[in-house]
Amino acid sequence: VAETTRLSVSSLRPETAYKVRVQAVNGVGSGPLSSPALRTSTRALPPAAPSLECLGATHSSLRLRWGDQAEKSLRDFVQYTLEMEVKPGLFAVLYQGPSHSYKASRLQENHPYRFRIQATSDAGEGPHSEPATFSTTRALPPAPKAPRVTPQGDTSCLLEWQAVRLLTDDPVSYLVQLQQSGSSEFSVVYRDYDTRCSLSNLSPHTFHCARVAAVRHCPQSPEPLCGPYGPATSFQLFAEPASGNGGSSQVGASASATSGWSLRGSRSGLLPSLGDQQWAGILVGGFTLLAVLAAVLLQEVVARNQ
Incomplete structure (x- = not known):
């Protein structure tokens, strides 16, 4: 009961429907209740924060x-x-x-x-x-590029790769895995900090695949962080053919390969052993000369007809 035409009702249930009626009262008595009753509902509570x-x-x-x-x-x-x-x-x-x-x-x-x-x-x-x-977690080292292979005989070779760069000063070691033709598994053949390693006791005339992964050593982490393996390099080693003349034949072959000359017989004497690029240059020069001669002859024919 109040002497005002406005009233705020509290302590209601949220999201609940209510009916409201009003009655006027004076010194004479109480009037009838308003009809129909006002239907209204309270709003829901603000949503709680999810987890x-x-x-x-x-x-x-x-x-x-x-x-x-x-x-x-x-x-x-x-x-x-x-x-x-x-x-x-x-x-x-x-x-x-x-x-x-x-x-x-x-x-x-x-x-x-x-x-x-x-x-x-x-x-x-x-x-x-x-x-x-x-x-957040620690960053894994990036994958190294494919290693470069340098043969060192028919059963050994040298692998070299570029060092990976980190945003921190943590030391980085490397894992090298090798796979032999006919095998489906890679085996670890090197585990150290250098960016090169020598592989020996390899099978000649057999394809091998070598790949490298970087390992980050964090002082605050008990376990090293091994990154993904980079692309593999496939290579094959060949056994050198046996020479009948021993050391003299090897020296002669080395000298021949170094000088680029070979013997073509007693009548022809010493002739240069031309490579593919040299032969290509000779062919291009010959075609160019023929084209120039053809142009000159064509110009002479046209001049005579005029």
Whole structure:
């Protein structure tokens, strides 16, 4: 009972329907109740903050998820505000929208981050969730390029590869795996910090595949971080043919290969042993000369006819 035409009623249940009637009272008595009764309902409470969880972490990103989209009612339109702590006690907005997931990127490796979330609907803004902490992982070293193979005989060779670069000063070692033709598995043949290694006791006339992986050694991590293997290099070693004249034949062959000359018989004397590029140059020059001669002859014929 009040002497005003406006009244605020509190302590009602949220999302509940009510009927309201008004009656006037004076010194004479009480009048009839208003009819029909006013039907009204209270709004729902602001949505509670969902729980945050991390679906996946890399060295530079965190994928977060919250709530359950399957439980969302069609009549509800809820927006979420995801915030990340940038300074102690200071949060910055990362995402605002209806989605139930977000990927926070451009983060530091092996670093903890604190997040909180808030839900908003037509009923208003709900409270923030308790901050949740998730950490990024350490970065794996990149894959080295394919190694370079230098034969050192018919059963040994030298493997060399470029060193990988890290953003930190952590030491890096390397793993070398070798696969022989006919085998489906790679076996580790080298494990050290140098960017070259020698392989011996290989089978000649057999294809081999060699690949390299980098291993990062972090002082704060008990386990080394092995990166992916790079592309493999396929190679085959050939056995040198046996020579009947011993050392003199080997010296002669080496000299012949170095000088680029060979014997063609006693009548022809010493003739140069031309390579493919030299023969190609001779052919191009010959065709050019023939074209010039043909042009000159054609010009003479035209001049005589005139």
